[in-house]
Amino acid sequence: MKINSITFKLCVLYVGAMGLILAAYRGVLYYNLYQTLYRDSDARLSTKAKEVYITLQLFTIPLKESKRAVILGAKRMVGINVTYPDKNHLNKLESVWLKSREELSLHKDYINFLNEEGKTVVSSPNIDKGLSRFLETYTDTQGKDMAFYSIVYKESLNLRIVVMPVDFGYLGKYTIQVGISTDPIIYVLRERINKTAISIPLIMLVAVIIGYLLVWRILRPVKQVAKIANDISHENLSARVNVQGIDEEMKYLASSFNDMIERLEESFSYVEEFSSYVAHELRTPLTIIKGETEVALQTDHTYEECKTVMRSNLQEVERMLKTIDYLLLLADINYRKQAVNFERLDLEEFLKDIHEKSKILAAEKEITVNLEMSQEQITLMANRSELRRLFFNLIDNAIKFTPRSGNVDISVKCQKNKAQISIADTGIGIRGEDIPKIFNKFFRASSDEKKNQLGSGLGLGIAQSIARIHQGRVEVRSAIDKGSTFTVILPIH
Template identity: 35%
Template sequence: MPLRVKLTLWYGSVLALILILLGTTLYAVLARELKDQVDQSLEEAATTAIRSLEQHGFGPFIQFDDLSSHFPELAVLDKFFQIFSPTGRITIQSPNVKSHDVPLSQTALETAFRGHATYESARFPGETLRLISVPIMYQGNLLNIVQVGTSLKPLEEALHRLLVVLLVSLPVALLASLAGGWFLAGRALRPVHAITEAAQKIAAGDLAQRLTVESTGDEIGRLAATFNDMIARLDASFRQVRQFSSDASHELRTPLTVMKGETELVLRRDRDCEDYKSVLESNLEEIDRMTRIVDELLFLSRADMGEVKMASAPVRLEELIEDIHGQASLLGQEQDVKVSLGSLDPATVLGDELRLRELLLNIVDNAVKYSKPGGLVEIALRTDQGMARLSVRDQGIGIRQEALGRIFDRFYRTEEARTHTNKGTGLGLAICAWIAEMHRGRIEVESAPGAGSTFTIVLPLAGSKA
């Protein structure tokens, strides 16, 4: 069933229930209110009659005309009066009661002896009468019973007209509301149709398509914006996967090409043992490089799937830096690069010491690798506002501004980096960024071509809420 039909049916069902409840409540409340008004009017009329009798006395020769001359409210056209003796016999009767024979009921007589008034309804051919029987007591004895009655025919006719109006107007209102609901549901779902058509085109493989639904700020607008964001992320992910596959293929093909070429060359004719040994050593270097690439790819793959576990223990960064400084100094000697220590503020973070060591060693290794001979690499540590800021500054080849946003992408290496050295896989900084992120930190980079780079690892101190 189409959503438009479902919405209209649900809307119509709820509205029908509301209209029925509203109509029923209106009818019941109005009927009760009108009946209460009739009862109140009868009570007031009975009170007037009793007051008249009490003031003029009651005797067997008093006529209704004598009472009504002093109290004209007793001659109201829509009411009739009767006065009964304690035996239930009529003693005074208003003229307009002649059309009905309204005797005093046994229930009203018994209730009158107990000193209480009785409300009753008596049905006669063509109409219903509403009666009130009020006792007149004197020193605990029943003297008379005043009965006042009126016809309920006007009330019943008014309620009948109301019922007809409700029975006619409620279905008309329901049909009009259903038509309006159908129209409004169609208007509300029109953007959904647009989303569906666009999604079908996107499903065909065109991830460049976007929804053009107006940004109204409502649920449909937010759905369209969320859908566009999702498609944009999918597009970026697919592009990254394609680029990753291309880069991985390139990085693995290069050492394989070198190995294949050198092996074919040395096998073309008989050579000395030294030539074979040289080729095998070269092949071993390329195998080591491919092994490193595969290991790093495996690590990143496991990290993406959440299979790499991180320890959480206090790590003193100043001690870690001093330990790594010794290893970095040995690396610097091979490149004629000096590695020095700057100011080291005491700083303790919660994390995995092995991963933090790998992170810092990768950054320092890159700083040494891309430095010029005779250059300087400085490692410093300071604390600021609950954060540890571990910086590694070099005087190397630097990085272009347009490349700074991509240096943490997998397999990405700038042309200057490839020219400067053929070492590296392009995965080290991606691993560093992941380790920093897992420690609720980040890596900041400042660089300029030819002026060197400064990599700053920002980590929250132990006990901070960063």
Template identity: 45%
Template sequence: MEEISHSDLHLRIPEMEADAEMRRLINAFNAMIERVETSFAHVNEFSSHVAHELKTPLAIIRGEVELALNETRDIAEYQRVLTVTVEEIDRLIRIIKDLLMLARLDFNPDVFRFEKINLKEFLAEIHEYTSILCEEKGVTSGLTVPDVDCFVRADRVHLRRLFLNLVHNAVKFTPAGGDIRINMAADGNDVRISVADTGAGIAPADMEKIFEKFFRAHDAKTTSGTSLGLSIARSIARAHQGRIDVQSSPGQGSTFTVSLPAAP
């Protein structure tokens, strides 16, 4: 047991000739060490991803500033350098804010303030924002809701963040001339809200990974963003006792469906 430490957690206590109580203790201890080992692995992986995400904008900032300092430039070039620097600083701030939000969602459930929300009214506001984004890109949009009111118990601020993340994703990957639709339907004790687009779609190999922190599909490497939006959306859905499902085919668009418990 003394050989097991934070630097070597793969060791386990071997089962031995002992009474039933001692064997239960050994099994419980080994299970605990396995959980600790898994947690350490997740922390190391997460730290590596964070370092990579922060390193890229910092490298761009340093490169632009060094270029400007090498020799005298005209005013337009200095303005370009400053513009790029501000954009990359904003990207750093977004990454840090998203990381802090994930930490709060995963470890501090008290951040949620639940209330009864009329989803028809709520989604009308989401669609109004969606239509502005779509118009700027030359994409059409639409909203379909049932005739009757549907209610859920939710934190309005975080639920808005969930759907705006899905909408931003849809707009980002839908080319001009495409279409984005928000649909709501009651399904037994649940309410289902889908955000469907006619964009690039998702490769089958990526379907299981898209909700992972920092995951970025190969054909999305050049797009902007923190790669945390879908992770945040899933965490918010789970905090509301709900879930997010996705259906997609490459070149055929994607549909993200949020299922939430209906409120009486």
């Protein structure tokens, strides 16, 4: 996988995004767990501190409410042996206390009593001097009933402590501190981090593999397209990308590519066909010229005979020149569309002129040419001389393929912002199977009457090209022996 490949970039993006989401999700879970564990332990600490305070109050009653009573009671509470009066009563109290001490697991906890000056007066046996001094620095509750601290003593003892100031009235004010080890919490949290540290890279590794496979599958058609593009040459344009079973977007890309190849294939075969037609069209008159000239050179000829040969050759040369002119014109129209100048053109005035000229062309065959204009005044944006060429090609055909004394009707209709100019003749018509081919270059129908007509088969191709550069088109309807109607559809300005 190359670094600058789409596969690599998509994989990095996908895995990066996944890693981030996973890390954020794990982070939130970790934070929640952290909060829950500490909230839980704080709740337990608060219960313990309150229980200690209530019991201590009970202890002070039988101790005659002397100041010493609090200290004595506190000592008994943390399990330090002291002698005190009214043993019977205290024995009962003590047995109750010992039970709740067990229940609250206070015997394992760190309990510290501080006097009003903040000095330790009684500590549970597990608190040494150093720790009790350390605990003395945590007495501030910022005006609240109790405060909680997480402390680390000598880098190894992790404690969560509750600090609760208590008031025994005239017996004095004290501060109760109860601490529990946070080792179980730290253990749980560390476990969670360890698990995350192992699971995230594992999940990412799986994600990389899945991501790679996914991207590879998605991009497979691109590779296929590239491979086929590489295989394609002018000799082999038949290859296509298989669009079966690929994703919609890729199907679109592959289908577009296939369509492009199809168009290329059509163009190539058209160019091939076109060049062979051109060769054929030019070869015939050249062969005639060559043959006639050779025959003329072989024997002596009178001046008149030479003139006949020359006349015939001139005719062939003219035919070739006409074909070449048409070909140049076609290339010009199709490849230099932008260079064509358009001007405002009044359709009525334009068609009247065409009509007049057509009458002259049709006079020889005694064909009547009629013009029927529409009511509206129609203006087009057009190139006058190109449009003349278009109409004269159609009228030339109409006259050419209509028997003597026929009719050619030019009529204009206006529909949906388009001008429809029809040239209808009463001629020989076009066979159904020939209709789709008549706009192809060099196409000439093979029926007997038509073969007699001179022509290169380029006129309609030129007409269609001219219509297209005007954003229009030429359509045809025809019936054999009834006539043909060619309709030029052009946008109105």
